[in-house]
Amino acid sequence: MTTDALIIRENNNIGESDRFVTALTRELGVIRASAKGARNIKNRNLAATQLLSYSRLSLHRGRDKYIIQDAKPITVFFELRGEIEKLALAQYFCDLTAVLAPQEEPAEDFLRLMLNSLHFLSQGSREQKLIKAVLELRMLSLAGFMPDLSACALCGALNSDTMLLLPSEGRIVCKKCVKNRQSSGGLVISSDVLAAMRHIIYSEFEKCFSFKMSETGLESLSRCAEVYMLSQLGRGFKTLDFYNTISSQFAGGRNENSKPTLDE
Ligand SMILES: [Zn+2]
Numbered sequence: 001m002t003t004d005a006l007i008i009r010e011n012n013n014i015g016e017s018d019r020f021v022t023a024l025t026r027e028l029g030v031i032r033a034s035a036k037g038a039r040n041i042k043n044r045n046l047a048a049t050q051l052l053s054y055s056r057l058s059l060h061r062g063r064d065k066y067i068i069q070d071a072k073p074i075t076v077f078f079e080l081r082g083e084i085e086k087l088a089l090a091q092y093f094c095d096l097t098a099v100l101a102p103q104e105e106p107a108e109d110f111l112r113l114m115l116n117s118l119h120f121l122s123q124g125s126r127e128q129k130l131i132k133a134v135l136e137l138r139m140l141s142l143a144g145f146m147p148d149l150s151a152c153a154l155c156g157a158l159n160s161d162t163m164l165l166l167p168s169e170g171r172i173v174c175k176k177c178v179k180n181r182q183s184s185g186g187l188v189i190s191s192d193v194l195a196a197m198r199h200i201i202y203s204e205f206e207k208c209f210s211f212k213m214s215e216t217g218l219e220s221l222s223r224c225a226e227v228y229m230l231s232q233l234g235r236g237f238k239t240l241d242f243y244n245t246i247s248s249q250f251a252g253g254r255n256e257n258s259k260p261t262l263d264e
Pocket of ligand 1: 152173
């Protein structure tokens with residue numbers, strides 16, 4: 001069969017010429033596959049089976065995995081390879097997809113979300129924190145972890161200056177009801193962060209990346225989406241830790257450069 005697929009993991013075993021990949025396919029969801037001789041530099045399947053390549057694969061089913069007979073690149077996100085911060089974020093997206101996307105089932109929506117996220121990330125046409133929050137919240141929602149952000153879970157109030165997000169429950173409670181709760185915990189979210197989260201989750205796909213926020217707003221949105229993801233999945237990702245480490249270093253560098261210099 002032929003299917004379009006994004007390569008989300010690439011394993012090259014030492015001493016073998018075959019390349020083993022994990023791919024997010026349109027028709028079959030997440031699959032494991034091997035490409036014969038794909039590590040050979042002359043092999044024409046080389047670029048098409050590299051991490052973050054979006055390719056058309058010709059496959060047949062082997063005993064425990066698929067065999068890639070032919071691969072033609074459609075889009076190779078070259079821009080991502082040159083920038084460590086973007087590459088780190090893209091690798092985290094891939095890891096999240098490997099966990100959340102279905103196996104042996106169509107995954108058109110997951111693929112579209114990934115391709116759009118990688119496109120915006122490589123073009124630099126959206127802030128990284130915005131792309132990250134959209135990918136996390138939309139993908140969790142696709143996988144059955146959609147939070148209920150419509151109203152306060154206790155009194156039904158739609159808005160309040162601050163709401164509390166309960167990450168493990170996937171619900172929000174308003175300022176008034178917080179006092180009446182027995183248990184503590186939860187993330188304070190401002191009304192603009194709540195509005196952004198609602199937009200991401202409830203808008204049509206075509207619009208989910210289209211909104212603007214201040215840098216502090218995005219910082220807070222990104223943190224909320226991440227805490228929600230970690231709490232719902234009950235696990236972390238090494239690639240996420242790595243991204244957060246280098247992202248804060250880069251941010252430090254950026255702030256350093258933006259400091260006004262003194263006239264002498
Ligand atoms: Zn309430």
